[in-house]
Amino acid sequence: MVMSVLRNISSGLRSLFRKERVGRELDEELNSFLEMAAEEKMNEGMSRKDALRAVRLERGNLEVTKEVVRTAGWEFLVETLWQDLRFAARMLRKSPGLTAVAVLTLALGIGANTAIFTVINAVMLRALPVQHPEQLVTVGNPSRVHSWGTGTPRTDVFSYPLYREMRDNNEVFSSVLASSNLGDLRITMEESGTETARGRLVTENYFQTLGVEALLGRTFTAGEDRIPGSDPLIVISYGYWQRRFSGDSSVIGRKVRLSNYPFTIIGVTPPGFFGEVVGDSPDLWAPMMMQPQLMPGRNFLESANDAALLLIGRLKPGVTVAQARANVNAVVKQALMGSLSARLSFDDRRAVQNMQIAVEVSPGSRGLSRLRHEFSTPLLLLMAMVVLVLLVACVNVANLMLARSAARQREIAVRFAIGAGPGRIVRQLLTESVLLACLGGALGMVLAHWGSTVLVNLANTSQSAGSPLSLGLDGRVLGFTAVICLSSVLAFGLAPALRFLHVKPGVALKEGAHYAEVRRKSGFGRVLISSQIALGVLVLVTAGLLVRSLRNLQEVDLGYSRDQLLLARVDFLQSGYKGAAVQNGLRELLDRLATLPGVRSVSASSNGLFSGDESSDAILIDGVAPANQQDNATADDEVGPNYFSTVGVPIILGREITQQDFLTAAHVAVVNETFAKFYFEERNPIGHKISIVDSDHPGQPPYEIVGVARGIHDHSVRDAVRRRMYAPLTSATFDELGAYNFEVRAAGDPQALLNSVRSTIQNLNSDLVVSDIRTAGELVSDTLASQALVAKLAAFFGALVLVLVCVGLYGSMAYSVAGRTREIGVRIALGAPREGLIWMVTHEVCVELAVGSVAGIFLAIAAARLFKAMLFGLSETDPLSIGLAFLALTGVCLAAAIVPVRRALRVDPIMALRYE
């Protein structure tokens, strides 16, 4: 079977590429056939001439025979396809303008689709470049890749002791790794000073579990990572190696200092490997056991209350995800109730007993990602929009093709008349469409390559070097583009081609006039334009809703002024401060910053504003009986002196936390409005006492409420204000915070203070770790990154659609005016008024605009329900968005109509009547 297929192919190829020789052989064979047949007849007494004619009568014309044999094999199909392709290329070259517009239009549509799909592929679909990614499962919430949680043990992120229990007691994984974010690390090299690098803390079996081998040197081995602090080794990424060390292979064995502790580089990972977190490519990996050295002052290795690890396990052969989930949950339950229980405080133990243990265990071939969680909905929304853009582009090209096919009526009729079947003609026309789509697709790929990079840069709010996402082309993206190209061929090429199935050659040839068909624009063409307008309205209304939502979000009243507010996070513990030195450093820095010129006031707090840090506590209030246990919890924050006046939060009742409170570590508290309403309703909360429930630190004096502050949006623009209590930073002596968020209120432009604030911090101690200094406005914008990305791109696609609709309308009107030149001439000659002419040219467009707009508005309102979660401060029937979309399209229609209308008015009746 296989053999005969191969023989068929090779013989066909021979016919294709040795066409002449195969043809000669067939000629010779047929000739000898003819001669033999004739000879026999001649032997019967016929003359040679008669014999030859008799043979031809009996056996058929040998020329025809040759043709029949030649066209019987599959290679003939290839040959005609090649002919069709060459002819199509010739036809496209003959009308370069039309071809250019069509190709460019398709390239924009296909390019936008491929660009978005490339990003979707990288973020949501692609498997990690590791061995057998399908065997991996994630344990914990795969989007919490940057979380550090403290307090009652959790199961969305794991503590190290809990991981250890899992590693040693599970029955489903052949190996299970744990990893955690290290963030920006200070790295010091001998020859060049201190810089930062992104790090990830991993267990020693990390590379072995993923099945990733070092490109250079080695990765961690078992045994390392058993004793805390004993193996100061790091593996660096290929990108970092290239970027920082110019690919120098002597980097292996090099000593560097990380967080001021000496480490040795032992290996470089292969180029395709970006770690297990999609969208987070670390520069280096350090062993878990070095955590205390990398994060001085915080030892999490033995604490069951500090959770920061996400787990990835490799399933043993034959184990399903469901089995893994059951086993993981059993092990976690066993650990928390049994072996780890002794390490927990009384409250935690009770909490764990009441806790519903349901650890998330999911297929892990795509790795972990915060991006995936944040950007999935926006990306899918954008994907839907670009599909619409492509549809509009296809409608445009379909219109062009329709117009041109009408003009080619005569050519086609001639081809019918000389014997081409309808199938052959449709195939020829479709070949032209395929060629157009391929050209558009190729150009689109180039646009997409550039576009997806721009897209990622737009979405990326961190300022570190290197692309966070690897956007390679792979089979899936190529396949997607191919499918998109072919679907667009069907969308724009099929209808114009099929029209010719019913052409009657006689009629078409008789019509004579080139524009025979155009006099009456086909109903199909009008439907196309209406639907194009409807799609345009849909895209524009969507864009309008998203842009206006973003504006609403950006302009939300946070409860304080975000202008002239500078925020900086300084980590004293990480910088080697211990005990009382931490608070002394804090005080010193507050004093120094306050004296800077241009600074109006300074404060500090543990959670800060839009910092990502958040904390809460269980409380009891005298005279308030909570309805249930959940009501006991409140968000809290520890703040420095004059925090409220610095941030600009109005105090509604009582007073704020003062310098005096701060210096004396007074047990006083300010609560926010939400807190006051929740616990006290209309009563006055001042003077009541709040006790923090913490069995590890019993006997803490309660906090007396001294003021009520207005509720502010301090961590999220969208979410409702949570109830919160604020206490002086110095009062919670048992909480060794060590890292503080500084709030600096500037008298003028906060940007101008950036450098002086930074140098003030460095002057205090050049080893102080300062993570980014940003203005409050910037930080707030960062939390809106995905919203902003969608809004920007939606606006861009809206503009693109407008351009496409304009080009399409212009093309079809110009064409129709050209086709009706004679009619217009006659009308002018008969004295038709200008208004009448204008109406004649434009009334179709007016109807199309009206029909399309109404349909589009209904579609848009229906569609907006799907992404309601992304809207803010407006409803899906927002009249402004709808009105603007309608106005924009009307404007575009007008713009498209101007030139054709002027051309119609300028028709010279005499010339027009002589025309043709």
Place this chain on the structure above:
Amino acid sequence: MADKPSDLVQGTLDMLILKTLALEPMHGYGIAVRLEQMSQGVFRLNAGSLFVAFQRLQRAGLIRSEWKATENSRRAKYYALTDQGRKRLNSETREWGRQVAAIARILETS
């Protein structure tokens, strides 16, 4: 008047060509003449269908070809059965016999 030449039953030409070649290699014209003789003039073969069939059979590996001199010292392409062709001929002949017998039974009963 003699019966007019009939068209072949669909799909049987290949089998007949194989049968013709079962005895000895032959050239195209020889095959045509032999088929007509054996059918006693019932089948008259058009050169087109004949040569398409040659191409098809050759590509299927059932026959092979070779240029040789004829008895009249003319050059002609001779076709010969391959092993695979011989097997195919046997199986098709058997199948044909079964079908003809079945059809005959149906026609007789009615």
